[in-house]
Amino acid sequence: MTMTTTDSPAMTALHQRHQREMAEAGGQANALYSVSQLARQLGVTARTIRFYEDKGLINPSRAGTTRVYTPRDRARLMLILRGKRLGFSLREIKDYLDLYDIDPTQHTQVRQLLTGVRKRIAKLQEQRAALEQSLAELADIERQAEAALQQRPK
Amino acid sequence: MTMTTTDSPAMTALHQRHQREMAEAGGQANALYSVSQLARQLGVTARTIRFYEDKGLINPSRAGTTRVYTPRDRARLMLILRGKRLGFSLREIKDYLDLYDIDPTQHTQVRQLLTGVRKRIAKLQEQRAALEQSLAELADIERQAEAALQQRPK
DNA sequence: AATAGCCATTACGTATAGGTCATGCCCATA
DNA sequence: TATGGGCATGACCTATACGTAATGGCTATT
Numbered sequence: 001m002t003m004t005t006t007d008s009p010a011m012t013a014l015h016q017r018h019q020r021e022m023a024e025a026g027g028q029a030n031a032l033y034s035v036s037q038l039a040r041q042l043g044v045t046a047r048t049i050r051f052y053e054d055k056g057l058i059n060p061s062r063a064g065t066t067r068v069y070t071p072r073d074r075a076r077l078m079l080i081l082r083g084k085r086l087g088f089s090l091r092e093i094k095d096y097l098d099l100y101d102i103d104p105t106q107h108t109q110v111r112q113l114l115t116g117v118r119k120r121i122a123k124l125q126e127q128r129a130a131l132e133q134s135l136a137e138l139a140d141i142e143r144q145a146e147a148a149l150q151q152r153p154k
Numbered sequence: 155m156t157m158t159t160t161d162s163p164a165m166t167a168l169h170q171r172h173q174r175e176m177a178e179a180g181g182q183a184n185a186l187y188s189v190s191q192l193a194r195q196l197g198v199t200a201r202t203i204r205f206y207e208d209k210g211l212i213n214p215s216r217a218g219t220t221r222v223y224t225p226r227d228r229a230r231l232m233l234i235l236r237g238k239r240l241g242f243s244l245r246e247i248k249d250y251l252d253l254y255d256i257d258p259t260q261h262t263q264v265r266q267l268l269t270g271v272r273k274r275i276a277k278l279q280e281q282r283a284a285l286e287q288s289l290a291e292l293a294d295i296e297r298q299a300e301a302a303l304q305q306r307p308k
Numbered sequence: 309a310a311t312a313g314c315c316a317t318t319a320c321g322t323a324t325a326g327g328t329c330a331t332g333c334c335c336a337t338a
Numbered sequence: 339t340a341t342g343g344g345c346a347t348g349a350c351c352t353a354t355a356c357g358t359a360a361t362g363g364c365t366a367t368t
Contacts, residue, residue, distance in 0.1 A: 066345060204316090
């Protein structure tokens with residue numbers, strides 16, 4: 001287990017030894033991360049994470065001015081990225097997360113999510129249809145182009 | 155057949171009577187159109203057409219300063235719109251059209267087109283796969299959400 | 309002559325998701 | 339102490355495809 005972890009000053013001051021001890025081995029429940037650590041882990045840039053914060057999608061605590069992320073923050077970030085993969089806009093993702101923050105136990109937010117998900121599904125199905133259409137049309141063009149090349153194989 | 159056609163000054167001066175005669179009845183080979191006429195016919199705005207010109211995709215002749223479109227221009231525009239529907243960028247469309255303009259009889263451009271089309275097909279197939287993935291994942295989320303609502307139907 | 313339409317050009321605005329500096333603070337090691 | 343990282347904020351930049359004025363000219367009609 002090599003120590004490739006680079007720690008920020010604040011992180012260093014506050015938790016370096018701790019970090020050294022339980023490093024990035026197993027997802028410890030009390031682990032803490034810096035922006036760049038988290039960024040590396042999740043395959044995005046630090047800029048991206050800060051951008052999400054700017055847009056109100058996450059709210060990490062701070063050690064002085066330095067952002068410090070907990071496993072909860074990390075999980076939230078993963079949710080955000082999943083939402084992105086599924087084609088939701090940051091705005092939509094924020095809305096769902098906000099609902100969840102306001103009221104994580106009620107059903108209202110689940111209903112909202114369900115509605116959003118179904119809308120998204122419908123959209124994707126439309127997209128798929130359009131995509132098939134395009135593929136068919138393109139296949140047609142391909143055939144025609146091939147035929148044209150056959151004509152006078154010059 | 156009512157005359158709903160509004161003609162521009164230049165168009166009027168130059169071809170009004172002619173237009174009146176063979177109006178927008180059948181696609182005459184010698185018909186001429188103004189931007190807005192063409193826009194209406196093809197379902198886009200005049201701004202869009204001018205934008206394409208600005209980007210070098212079309213080059214209508216002019217009667218003074220006013221744009222005048224021939225059936226050839228019209229056909230070209232339709233090609234552009236088709237390309238758009240198929241997901242090509244204006245830049246890509248321009249490139250193909252340029253090739254065609256330079257050398258409409260040679261096979262080079264057909265080959266280029268074929269290459270582009272195949273690339274596009276590959277991309278769309280990838281997209282389709284990703285889309286299926288998303289749909290599956292969303293269906294899963296949908297199920298989970300429904301289950302959660304079942305739990306305590308509060 | 310005034311009004312209504314259509315056309316032209318120029319230029320700034322929009323949305324999305326960050327990228328890319330520039331500048332500066334703080335900490336630790338050589 | 340000079341140097342190297344890492345972090346922070348702020349501000350401007352990118353790409354795409356037009357939308358939206360603003361301003362002005364020309365023509366037909368009233």
